[in-house]
Amino acid sequence: MSAPSAQRPSAPQHTPKVSEREARQVAEDARERDWHKPSFAKELFLGRFRLDLIHPHPLPAGEDVRRGEEFLARLREFCETRIDGALIEREARIPDEVVNGLKELGALGMKIDVKYGGLGLTQVYYNKALALVGSASPAIGALLSAHQSIGVPQPLKIFGSQEQKDTFLPRLARTDISAFLLTEPDVGSDPARLATSAVPDGSDYVLDGVKLWTTNGVVADLLVVMARVPKSEGHKGGITAFVVEADAPGITVENRNAFMGLRGLENGVTRFHRVRVPAANRIGPEGAGLKIALTTLNTGRLSLPAMCVGSGKWCLKIAREWSAVREQWGRPVARHEAVGSKISFIAATTFALEAVVDLASQMADENRNDIRIEAALAKLLGSEMGCLMADELVQIRGGRGFETAESLAARGERAVPAEQMLRDMRINRIFEGSTEIMHLLIAREAVDAHLKVAGDIIDPDKPLSAKARAGANAAGFYARWLPKLVAGPGQLPGTYGEFHPAGHADLSGHLRHVERSSRKLARSTFYAMSRWQGRMETKQGFLGRIVDIGAELFAMSAACVRAELLRTGGDHGREAYQLADAFCHQSRVRVEELFTRLWSNTDDLDRHVVDGVLSGTYTWLEEGIVDPSGEGPWIADATPGPSARDNVHRPIR
Secondary structure, three states: OOOOOOOOOOOOOOOOOOOHHHHHHHHHHHOOOOOOOOOHHHHHHOOOOOHHHOOOOOOOOHHHHHHHHHHHHHHHHHHHHHOOHHHHHHHOOOOHHHHHHHHHHOHHHOOOOHHHOOOOOOHHHHHHHHHHHHHHOHHHHHHHHHHHHHOOHHHHHHHOOHHHHHHHHHHHHHOOOEEEEOOEOOEOOOHHHOOOEEEEEOOEEEEEEEEEEEEOOOOOOEEEEEEEEOOEOOEOOEEEEEEEEOOOOOEEEEEEOOOOOOOOOOEEEEEEEEEEEEHHHEEOOOOOHHHHHHHHHHHHOOHHHHHHHHHHHHHHHHHHHHHHHOEEOOEEHHHOHHHHHHHHHHHHHHHHHHHHHHHHHHHHHHOOOOOHHHHHHHHHHHHHHHHHHHHHHHHHHOHHHHOOHHHHHHOOOOOOOHHHHHHHHHHHHOOOOOHHHHHHHHHHHHOHHHHHHHHHHHOOOOOHHHHHHHHHHHHHHHHHHHHHHOOOHHHOOOOOHHHOOOOOOOOHHHHHHHHHHHHHHHHHHHHHHHHHHHHHHHOHHHHHHHHHHHHHHHHHHHHHHHHHHHHHOOOOHHHHHHHHHHHHHHHHHHHHHHHHHHHOOOHHHHHHHHHHHHHOOOHHHHOOOOOOOOOOOOOOOOOOOOOOOOOOOOOOO
């Protein structure tokens, strides 16, 4: 077999060409630069363990609890009587009558204010509702989440004009499904290359372009579309957000995409050809689109880990029931350590994930803290751990875990969709920012304080005068900051004593470990910045581990605080302490390994291997196989123009 030549796929010609530096600048301009409120996670990365920001655990108002619980009761009945998850999996479609039933229930308006016809639920109860409905059908959870977490309602809530709210929110609360359209065939997490255009024309904008992976796009009634406005006289230009009627002339849903999981997902490819959108439908000013998207995701990202919590709860239930009846070598498999450790991991991790999501959600409701890092950490931890818990359930179930629920039922056994859960959960490591992108986004926020005082020193474009001023500012900052990283309350045996009540597991030692590790994390970050300076942004392996350590420390803190809340509330306090203790011990093992891998890893060697792979050095290793892939380009052509395909858009009425 001849070795194939190594070629880099070329990007479609209409996609804007931007340098790496330009792409980074677009992302930098879109992020929120100021911190007007305290942030527990931000302080954690700076070596300051601010337990006072999360303990005592914040609590929802009584009226919010009443309304939330009443809706959860109605939603549970609907899930138990109206949703057939096996049918959705089998037919790869959510029945229209189910969607209409959700509309009648008010589920489209869970986060929309009551004055616009919504339910006005808090973030806490919205997330609980997603966990519940997602356990019945992950596809329905995705539909509701895409509609409310990142679809039209949330951007309008934060950035919309009063006229836009009055016009669109009542529709979105009861009848209209929305979708968020940012990604393009050749544009993912790098929005600087966004190709869809919005050209001003009188009192309208004219949209042209193609959007990919438009969750809800196949059935949507309203779209929030990100498009690039060219700079011209009277127009600032830049990436801009628009509310677009999904049935507007010139819009074609060209394909309903199919995936390894979430088979009921209404996700498609949407083409815009000379679509006229009134200027009144522009959300915010021109050029604010990415900032709107990122701000929306600050709380929108919490919906995904909420559904991961629901998945963890189901995995725990199945693991408990199955492992108690399945026997090997004379005893239930749960009593064998190799299986028991997996069950312990699922139970402890589910407890911790719920603690993280509830804590971040309640902080979002109170609006006292800036939770942009906490929400991102929740998404990162939830997607990774949720997928791992589903994988462990498949392993616990053995061959039955790999077998479909339909096959199990056909031969007379309980139809447990473990393999479906694994397939459905896998996308979460990619949805709403892949794990790799989340590492970089969180790392940027984690080093923000350092860049503010020392960023000009390592910026090659800054003049010597700016570097000198930055050097003086940095000297003052680090003279005050570094000595505080040497010692702290985590070294005093009696600290956090309220987390060691009589008759309960000792959580105070775990919080002392978090405090010590927080300072160690900050020291490690400072050393890395001193060592690599301007090359720090290329050390993605190191930055990823820094973020993973922070995620573990946040989860440990949340787990301990939640356990204490349950203890003082008299609700399973002893058991909660046991689960928090187990999670913290498991987490500390992972943290220790991550700290070791900060400096002892194969990152440099891996880069050399990658160079060899891309240059074709190892193509001989690919010999001895056949490639079952079909023909076609790696990236579909997305040149603007009229559609040549049938419109598969099907609004649900």
